[in-house]
Amino acid sequence: MRLILLLTFSFINISFAQTTISGKITSHNGEPLFSANVILKDTYDGASSNEDGNYSFTTAETGEGILLVSYVGFQSEEKSITLNGENIEVNFILKEKAGELDQVVISAGSFEASDEKKSVILKPLDIVTTAGAEADVYGVLQTLPGTQTIGETEGLFVRGGSAYESKTIIDGMIVQNPYYSGVPDIPARGRFSPFIFKGTIFSTGGYSAQYGQALSSALILNSQDLAPDTRSAINLMAVGLGGSHTQRWENTSLSFEAGYYDLKPYFEVQKQRADWIDPPFGFDGNMVFRQKTSQTGIFKLFSSYSSGGLTLNVDNIDNPVVKDRFNLNDYNFYLNSSYSEIFGEDWTFFTGVSFSKDINDLILAGDLIDTDEQRAQSKITISKNLFGNSFITFGGEAHNIKIDESFNQFNRKLDNTYYAGYAETDIFITNDFAARIGLRFEQVNIINESNIAPRTALAYRVGQNSTLNFAYGHFYQTPEDDFIHGNTNLIFEKAIHYILNYQY
Template sequence: MQCFKFIILFVLAIASNAKAQTVISGKVTDNQGAAIPFANVYIKGSFDGANSKNDGSFSFQTSETGQRTLMVSFIGFKTFEKTLELNGQPIQVDAILEEQINKIDGVTITAGAFEASDIKKVTVLKPLDIVTTASAAGDIMGAINTLPGTATVGESGRLFVRGGEGYETKVFIDGLEVRNAFGATAPNVPTRGRFSPFLFKGTIFSTGGYSAEYGQALSSALVLNSNDIAEKTQADISVMTVGGDLAYTKKWENSSISGKVQYTDLRPYQDMIKQDFDWKEAPNGKVAELVFRQKINGTGLLKVYTNMDISNLSIRQPNINNGGAKDTVSIGNDYFYLNTSYKDIIADRWSVRAGVSTTLNQEEIDFNTDEIEEDEKGVHAKLAFNWEAAEKVSVNMGAEFFAKKYTNKFNIINGPNDAFDFKENITSTFVETDYFASNKFVVRTGLRLEHSSLLSQTWVNPRLAMSYKLTEKGQFSLAYGQYLQSAQNDYALVNQNLKPEKAAHYILNYQYIHNDRVFRVETYFKKYDDLVKFIDENDFNPNNYSNAGFGEAKGVDVFWRDSKTFENTDYWISYSYVDSKRDYRDFSSLATPSFVSNHNFSFVAKHFVVPLRTQFGATYNFASSRPFHNPNKSGFQNDKTPTFHDLSLNAAFLIKPNIILYMSSSNIFGRDNVFGYQYAGQANAQGIYERQEIGQGAKRFIFLALFITLTKDGQENQLDNL
């Protein structure tokens, strides 16, 4: 009996010295009360813990004592921490996890904007997409014109977006303005953009509702982000049916420099291919580019880009008011663009972007015996900061300065010989805040302030955008913004008191991205105010120019891209419907402008045939009839052009890993597309106003090129690029 008592006392003694076991139980939920299963629940610094069950509940024992930290973690949520006093008594804990905001993979603002980058998650076009789009012929603007929201205006070549004129789209390189981004041309002769797509690593094409950082654009902003330091040292040689170029890039550890010279001459080509235009001197020009990139202090990057462009052309165009006799229009253009930008991380949550761009553009225009000289100088300086104010809040803010001087000199036979000019300085500030309420919902609010020295007035333009992510693959976006743009040079030259033209954008967007497929549908409404209005465009009486014009545009855009369904095939489909009306310029009433086609459709396909080492491409563009004013009928804007059709084909053949042969042809069926008509100013003896067509320069454009890349090892594998 004594032995039994000893055993009992011994066991009790051991138990009294043993650590007490504490039971910890509870439930893991999100801030909406939904259970989170399989969350990791444990005591920090120990092996004691458990996973939550399907209903979010958990329970485990721990022998730890005193103050200890309970940790609860789950992917996509912030780690939950709570200090507990462990003394052997049961503890109940309800762990409410807060969603972890992921600004990279979370919801993004998509209303109005197409990301065209090879590094962004939302990819629509890559730089190589642009040069391999059959109808683009290597022109950035030509490729962008296959996206929804754009309209085919074949006699121009510029970007007409959602019922807006070509001047309403502004181009920016690394956030800095590019004035005169298109080459000089004669009336009703299409032009091209000045810049190569391979200069840029990405493109943001915003059809409306764009950031408060960008101003002086009524309809659209095309933001081109240039390449960083080059990847390797290489030389490039291009031989084309319309000219050629030489380029060389030198790469060091922390810097690179690239230079290119290009010569373009359409005279030999147009001597061989029948032209509908009567060229006295076909377009020809010389371009020189210099690109310098330098890393600074580990996180900073300095970029300097220079473009010098000299071009000439001379064309004879029939004059309907002079019995068909031809007027000779000759244009000489000297262009210089310098862009210097710098970006860096300056603190834990702060980054800076700064830069200055300069544009000099001189055009000498000869019209028969008359001479006109246009001279435009522009400077844009910007300083912007990005501040990660909190986990859920990002702020983009800055200030910028635009300076412009425009001069127009006339030397008119039997007319005025005079010079007119004006200057305008615009000072702007902007602030924009992104609030990530969750990984499913983000709100962007912005404000832009602009002051004009010419008018001594200040305007405040609000911007608002928001997106809600329904699933991992699809989301809705809304956008609203007020935008303004100074009166065009020709109008401000006559009346320097003209106010900026204004537009308000309202946008609703849905986007779905999954498995290399993109679907996008967007509806919008634009309201125009203070548009420039005058009685006669050739009238130089400032009293006849005012801001009495107004208008609106509404429509829907649809986009589908698929690079998954068919092996080695990538294609996209774009459709746009727009209903636009204006009472502006010399319009007698509210009507649809002549550059608007209600329906625009594009189909782009690219297929790589591996055995042939060749990529084949096709682009079909359609545009419905465009209105025009026929003085032989009653009413205004009372007639329609024929519909526009164009089927273009191309092929890129990889001869060797470093040599590509490229071939393309536009309008292979030779359709005679008509863009409008010019009418005589007076009726003939039968009371009929005679007319002449505004059409294409040729039935089709055929382009052949050989591209050669040379590196230190003698070749560059371009198979993956194709």
């Protein structure tokens, strides 16, 4: 009997042996990487690195295994390990992805200086797999160098700049309200799913003359082309449900997606610091239409609608003992349409229009605060091949922005028209040296001001695996609406960018 019991307990001990895996993740220059993903392949076991780059987790797996580490902008790395119940320390030194992070890329024997080569390029899978970002485009970008995370408000804060100094651009068109409506001390998410876009380009300065009205940075989102196939999906979550359907024909695709969410059940289980009365709830829906018009032409149409509400108690700014009721209802509509085509061998044509409308109905401590914002935009861009890979691009755009705000019985309105024209050329002087030289003109009616903004980007290949990049430019932005109300005798805000980097 004693022998049987001994064998039984030994078997149980072996079966439930746990292996602890820990280590540190750094870049090639020794900097710790925060929120890097560490997983044991073909299992659900893993962890994320902390602010010091350290990670640790346990697994009940045994035998041979592969540890995989991934991080935005860096090459993934794998290491083989043996799981035998003993503690294992595995450290990783990750390398930056070639051609994606702050690098000029040699393409077809030529050396190119462009926004994509000195920006961060993210794919949808990078966004949804970044730890802590919760599949939010802006949450991922806040983990990158040069950006700061401000815990109580939404937005991209780049190198000390304010959130309004960064602009979101979808298929060449500025988005007026890229975030859900915010709540005091609680940052809001971005409105758009990362899977709508085929690529995310985040430029922290020195961007093309084709874009303006952004002092600090530009987030350039390029939407998907034709859907790959016909598919349907149903999403069941703890906080809501949704569904989607995509229909693909030979030269056409049409997609619909809708969802409803209510965070009340989740907040009842996971207690929050905020004093919620009615946790956030709402509806989201979007439609995506694509039509291939020729071998080189495509028409795109994207529209989205969202509505939602919430109620909570917030601190009174004059008396911290008193709580004020904050009730918000938000309605947002966005439409983006574009057409692009290549004519002959030398000409590329793009045109687009967009419209957005955002309505916020807010009740704070009994005061009625309503805001109605809308922006209409049109844009046209033409490119002409000059010789080899060198080309010239020119075009123009027009915006009309209307804002209607009311506070109880008081009301104020703003109606602004903004025009811009631009031209730039990409010249490949040699296979090792390229330049982009651009000029942008802007006119804003509400302050009756205009500007001319020069932009330059240079790239030089120093060696087979090393490049030197330089960018310079003037960037202007119209003062925020709150400053313009009652005082239109203002001038543009201005920033001058000097960017120099070396990549090996």
